[in-house]
Amino acid sequence: MFRLVLATLRVRKGSAIAGFLALFCAALIVGACGVLLETGIRGAIPAERYSGTPVVVAADQQIRWTETKVKDKGDGEVKTKSKEKAKALSERAWLPTSVGDKLAAVPGAQVIEDLIFPADVLADGGFLPGVDGNPTWGHGWSSAALTPYVLASGAEPRGDGDVVIDAELADRAGLEVGDETVVQSTSTPKTYRVTGIARPEATVDQQSALFFTAGEARRLAGHDGTVSAYGVFGAGRDQVEAAVAGTEAVVSSGDERGAVEFVDAASARVKLTSMGGALAGTSLIVAMLVVVGTFALAVQQRYRELAMLRAIGATPRQVRKMISREALLLGVLAAIPGALLGIPLASVIRAKFVSLGTIPDSLQLARSPFPIIAAMAATVGAAFIAARVTARRTARIRPAEALAEAAIERRTLGLGRVLAGLIFTVLAACITLLLTVLHTEPAAMPVTYLSVLMWMVALSLLGPYLTRGAIGLLGVPLRAFPVGGFLAALNSKANSRRVASVITPLALLIGMTSTILFVPVTLSDAAADEMKAGMKADYVVASLGSGVPAPAAEALRGTPGVTSVTEVLNTTIWAGQDKRSAQGLSSAGVATVVDPEVTTGSLEKLAPGSIAMSDLAVQGRKIGDTVPVTMGDGVETKFQLVAVYGRALGFGDVLLAHEDVVGHVDAPLARTVLIKGDVSPDQLRDRVKDFPGLMVTDRSGFQEAQAERQQTNAEVNLVFMGLIIAFTAIAVVNTLAMAIVDRIREFALMRLVGTTRRQVFDVLHWELGVIVLIAAALGTGAALLTLTGFSTGMVGSSTPSISLGTYAVVLLGALGLGLVATILPARMVLRRNPAEDINGRQ
Template identity: 30%
Template sequence: MFRTALRNVLAHKARLLMTVLAVMLGVAFVSGTLVFTNTISDAYQRSSAKGFDQVDVAVEAKYQESKGDRLGRTPELTRAELDRSAHVPGAASAIGVVRGFTAIAGKDGKLIGDGFQSQGGNYWGTDDPRYPLKEGAAPHGRDQVAIDSETARRTGYKVGDTLRLSVDGPVLTPKVTGVFTTDDGNVAAGGSLALFDTATAQKLFGKPGTYDEIDVRAKAGTSQAALKAQLDRALPAGKTETTTGRQLADDQARMISASMSGLRQGLLVFAGIALFVGTFIIANTFTMLVAQRTRELALLRAVGASRRQVTRSVLIEAFVVGAVAAVTGLVAGVGIGAGLRSLMGSLGATVPDGPLAITPGTVATALAVGVLVTMLAAWLPGRRAARIPPVAAMSSVHAKATTKSLVLRNTLGALFSAAGVAVVLAATTMDGSDGQAPMGVGAVLLIIGVFILTPLLSRPLIAAAAPLLRAFGVSGRLARQNSVRNPRRTAATASALMIGLTLITGMTVMAGSLQRSIDKMASAAIRADYVVSMANGNSLSPEVGRKLAATEGVTATSPLRNAPSRIGGETEYLTGVDGSAIAKLTDLKVDEGAFTVAGSRVAVDDKTAKSHGWKAGSAFTVSYEDGRRQRLTVAGVYEGNEMIRGIMLDNATLTPHVKDPADMQVMVKTAGGASSAAKDRLTEALGSNPAIKVQDKKDISNSIAQMFTLMLNMLYGLLAMAVIVAVLGVINTLAMSVFERSQEIGMLRAIGLDRRGIKRMVRLESLVISLFGGVLGIGLGVFFGWAAGELLGTRMATYELVLPWARMAVFLLLAAAVGVLAALWPVRRAARLNMLQAIKSE
């Protein structure tokens, strides 16, 4: 039986090739998705990672909680704490750490990294153990800087070159004096690190004479715990807190894991889809293969093979095919994962650098899908075929699906579908995150239900195409009959395409709706032509607002200055604006009172007003950062949104109470409206600063929607593989259908249907099956997109459902193209059949 199984594998080379391709693509789909998702996840994780090899104990300032009207604050670590740390028993050395955002412009003038990945710090002394110099010397003074070796490699900067950088002030042009190596995760993931001498770093980052952290190394023989205990005794109680390097590493690992959980879960969903579609196409292929060999297996039974031997021969064949396909599929999957990452870069998505992540789990999953799934897929039909009596099987009298089994299948499908729809509809009435899990469960139930019901749905939906098929005469009528002859096979073939198009359509509906909602929010809330902000989201120097106000063509500006305060014993952030200009720069709907911001009169968004029970005319007492108190009056209540909200008061009132004024953004209105010339003037007025973004309304919308666009591009790339798998599924179905119907095709040729008519029949059959899957997928995708939008609408007041008719038409054309492409080889095979040999075939 073993030799028989191997001969069967090699005897039908075309069938072997098709089967191997089906399994290989299924494995490639799964392994490519896993490689891609692990690579992206690891890259983002590396961007958050930080080495603690040079830290035995870290000393940080302890946050002082808010009490009464006193705001919470973080004390400063001074030289005194540094000296104490360096001289405690067991300490070998202590380094004062200063860090902050530093934007480096490449030789093309563009920002290196992606804002939050562009970091700066201090180089300690002439020999900093954290950053070994690869070449050059340590920086000294404001005009010198050292950069990491990866940034030097990516940008081409060398020792002696002058580069442009900015912290939060004007552009600096220091000389590169050194290039160092580092294990900083931001650098490994594509960011940059610039180091100044300590005094310069403290001045640039607004921390003169103070440090963000003190890193202490232990002497040989001193444990981290012992050093920590010594530091706790030596440093001021209540002002500082100490953490061992081991604890820092553990805390960071947990923090990274928590921050990555959302992205990892989202990417694992894609991997699950890949596994489902890959498993599905493999099972479908082997079900058809074994069904075709029913007579052959029956003959083995007739000459003395037992049921177990027949089933075992099928499993051996499946093992050989699965093993070969799994290895080739894994290799192909690695290439696909790398290709998807490159595709994201070409689409403009920002992804951190990093190597391809090929984990043992990916290899094991690929082999399991290729071998185990293939064997499982072959075992069920092989066992079923082995149980059919040999005489009945050789006479083609084997039993088809009974009425009872069909009723059971349709009942289960209806129950799953009804439960899925009910759960999804219930989830749309919930609030935001509370409805996410129920909606996911409902979506899974509905897809399973539709999948089970697909054979039942195939008859009416394909029958709806009958009027169009009649236009093709006999070929069209035969194509329709062939499409519904075996509903389970037709449904199984269409389902792979259905799943892919469901996800693509659903995400496209959501992305289009979100983009429209964000555009609406920006246009409805902002009259300003431009919004200026830091590239990493940090605060701007007040000097930026002053420079913009003095720029030619600018008619109105207003900084948005955030400052903490205490109201009713709770911390509340105030938003300082230019009271005389804010009405010209915003267009906010006022629910009560008037939008007046001047003196002690403030404007409050509706949610904040509701939480405090305020109305127009209400008065409240605020405690500022400096401890001063003032009585403010609510002049008006406006409808806030994700872009503008909070308590607005005049900067002339707020700024005297703020220790270090800083602006989150500056709104700008120009005489001629938004234009490339106006944008260039603003950029030049700020010194073409790489740390500062000048954005118009469209730029703002695109930056907010960037994450959704990134996810959509990822989905398109991943599900493009599902479409490829679906094409192969249709090819397999048609090729095997042609093989089974060889005698029938020969008879049609004999009674007058020419080769062209045979080709048209097979081509139309493929087209109908693909369009059937496409219609189901687009319909489900629209439903899921609507449901997800209803859930999102509870948090976004401007959400509006947008149906992308043009893209859905493209998706339907894509499904049709799948059918046309998939029919190429089966059509040629059918047309080349010799009618006499086909009629005599059994």
Template identity: 35%
Template structure:
């Protein structure tokens, strides 16, 4: 069978190279994804913040909820700290020279111009107690350690950017406000660097650090330094024995390095996990893309397969022949696909780093694993696709083979219909579930809906093609002359060929349309809810990360012209989503003032109910999932993992970009650490907006870390933040859309180029090259219209599902104009260009030569 397969490949070059291109693109996509996942898992911060320690001990940063035999793990926003007793226990472990507690807190220096100075790569700027300098270690390159409450030691890079030296004065923003400090010394981390690569570092006197961090006697992490001669691995083992069963963990190696740079670790985790779904969706698409290409190749070989069956080849031999061809395709595609996957991975890595979603430490790591995984995936996907493509042809009885080759009797088989109906039912079920789940969770479900509907449409493509081609072809034939009539006749006689190309267009339109429509409705709905939710006249925001100190709200309350001032602080709490504990965005507000600066769109209850302990407001989507109403009770977990019995005091509509659960600020104060406010909302007295603006200009001189925006500016800032956070998702969708677009071009080129004999015959009987090009153009128009209609229908279903999840009404609103028509025009132009490019090449030969080549082909 392998010899027969190789012989077939030599005589069917167009089909072979078209199929090879489809497999190659799929292998490239899988190789890039696996490379990115491997790179993210291996990446660690360039300089270990805890490099001088044998191990780091911390409380488990995750909430663990057991359900039967399963355990659900949810990261906590504010993990619990190590107590003084636990630190003392660690110091008593044999072989421990010292245990240094460290609780980093926001501390950001201001430059001479008052601009906040972030860490490297716009990373955080963190304060520590001076004893924590031992953990890296940091050593003094100038001056001395901070001793008094007005002194600070800073890293050399920060000193350079702030243009200060030992003895200079510098202003620093912390949770306590903006205060001047004297630079007592300049420090450098181990290795002679000027700073840690992803953060700015400031060291305060121990008593000052304890006050600013709120960690008197406790610590977020404990760095353990070993006695001389004690191996680090041995000491780590002793520590694990001591902390076993206490809800603490011992970190070494790369885990220890990531614990020293949590923001870097979070970005690495995000950029790593991003590509798992991309590989899964890409594999799902590849089954239909490769299957469609192989199906078209098999369709073009009906006579060959029929002849083989007529001279005695069995169904099993036909299957093994196609399987052998699939193996050859997969083996040939694996090495170049891997090599192409590396530059694609580097491109993706560069885009993520440029947008700040991945740290500079994220480096592309190559190796045999991506090659092996991509090769195996390509083989499996190709074999699955080949089996689907050849199944019908291999079942022909010898006596029927030639008849079937000349005139196929059945457009789709019963198994394909059953599988398509199962996919359709699954897609509709998930569509209904997404409306029940609501919110961004429900929006995310639309990806599954689109995938299942695309699968069903690809399986049943000949049926809608048979239904849609006659009216579309007749319309074209009515407005054109001979070429339009020929295009209509040719398309009607080759339903399978047309449906294969239409399916490729459908997949491209559905993927691109989903990305555009669902993204647009999410952005528009979020922006609209934000505009309606905020009724304050002016909003104070931080000029850099970290938030606003409490004194910003206090200063705003003293401003002339200010009627109401209310601060909001975001966090995360844990509640059940679709039966599984999950982190949800939450907000802490002052119930006495929030109602005058925020309009949450309350359906039930009131903000005043938050004054009652244990009472919260819940978004419509989260409440709808559980069937809650005002007065319902549910179990949740606070930001530090503390379990809470909560009561629904009200249900509100405008949750996007804000929160699913709203608490009183007093309810969360003890569970959020020393966090800073996200924003301060100010409502002016009637007619006093000008007076308030003048006062705010003066406030900015006293509070240089604050920026002032109006309601529109606040909405723009929130929208920019949402787009930044969603960039990774957009990037994944862009790659998948590009994958489907390449497959579309490949299918159209393959389908057109394989018709060399047909075109030669038409030329031999008198058709001119221009007439044939016009005929091909109209055929492509018919195919494109069918594919665009199907893809748009699927994209509109996703749009309706997203609207249902966000608003509760599955309406086709929020269609982005003119972006969507431009998208369709782009797909149509790409389809026409691919078909015409192939036709020009095919029609370049003389008719007699083309007939000879077509016969051989």
């Protein structure tokens, strides 16, 4: 049997290469997704500033709660099941200094406190980013020992106007000992004298550091009575844990220190896990569609060969075993290199995410054999399942009917396939309906891609019937064109199964690409519309550095003609157990600056201690209710609900008073300041001229900034889903090329009866036009149904945003792929001797 398998693969090189490519791409993408998924679960976060610290004590960087489920088992018996859940905080949690007192009591322990706060250096008229674009953080000089940083020149800071700068940052800023520089931290920009240049004795390439005196660091950090972390020397971990037992402190050592240092990496892990898992699942479904389609076409092309085997006595089991072994051999050969190359592909994806700011550079790629083994297993399994599915009907052909079955394409589908197609149609409709009630992006995104895939599975199962009906409609106008159109109509009708096999990957390409491209467009357009409708500010002041200082906002309030100034600070909170995007707004006059479309209550009542929620986030709460909230840094508090509004996409899920947010974020300066009043931009610029890095624009500037954030999110989705688009595009070329190469005898016969090469190409062009038209109709229909459900749930409108220009590019791209995959193989085939081809020479 194995010799027969090898002989078949050698003779059927075209279908073998096509199957290999489909499986290779499947292993490549699944392997890359597996690496990213593992990175999200257990990716390393190497310590840098804490690399010289044996033990680090910090606050718990997780929000935790217990989920209890009660199940009535009948007969009065009730079963209660509790499970603790945790999510990464969005901001740094701070630790009470009382913990430091407990640590200082440990015999032999040397305890060093660390304060972390943003601090940007002004250079050449702008704020200098940290190394490789990473953040620049300020600290107290005593915490330099945690790395350690040592002075390369100069001396430690002794007064509140002194600063020590790390050597890499000083070199880029052109600063030396004795120079003065402006630093923008958490308050008014201040001029400091550089007293020293420090170099780390460990590798520090994910951040830049400035060191101040202990008093100045405490003032800039602004967290009285708390610290970012403690570094402990001279005591073991067990001693430290015993000392802080009963507090909320978390003790870390070894590799755990990195997660304390880079708190954003923990939330990035969660994001990467969800994205990697969603893409891996989507990839597997797409891979099954593509691989099954490829094998189905390959087996269909071998009907004559398989029919001969049945006619000479081969049993159905033997035929299935032969096809399965061929698939397993191809699967193994393709899975090994594909899965291994998934590692460098994952590295490329990670680098792109880092450049987009989706994940920090501190989160290192996890490398282990598990994703590779899983990708190989999934690929070989997909090959085996595809082979068994496609060989099932062929192996059941009775020997007496074998040659007739090979000569004439069967016009009906099996009952099982039809039932499966109807089941997937119902399933796709249910998932699309589910989309209409999903109102959050994390919940809607995976379901959106699942919806379009389920529609495509249904279309692939019922493809021959749908194709035959479409060809019947298109055949009438096609017959009006002699030779090319006429022959294309007849050929497509006679070979509807083959045409359907080619249409499926092309429809998948069009449907998936349209969905991926227009989902973020629908969101961004709706957000832009809501922002435009709700923005009443006349001008916006934005910062090119760490934010707009509070004194600058006060200066703007004193400008003649200005009636309202609102500072805007973005964060993430938890309302109960629901994660919500939030904005902190200066409460005085806020209703005159923004209009989030309040439906209940009044935004004018927004003040410290109160909260406004969108109608999607309010979840049955009523005006006057107390809303338990966990702030981004883990502090639990309560707010009174004063307003419910409708424009969640434009203004976020929750609005809070700026005063209630500013103490719970890592960067407390407002990113933007909204201004209402009869005033000129020059007057505003004059007011903030003493604050470097601020720019004044009209309200469109704020809308552009919001649009840029939406565009970044769209790029993140496109990076992930672009892999599937590329995979599907390869499948399109693969399938079309297979279909053309299999028609050698047909083209030879056409040449021998007098058809010219030009006329053959004319037939192919008409056939390709029919294929692209049907694929466009099916793919667009699946995408439109999905997008309508998504838009209804997320935007509240059944009309998604679709760019006709972008859609035209998608169709032209599909047509271009079709032309390449059709014309090039056809040119190679038509160069052959038709007399030899008609006799069956391959």
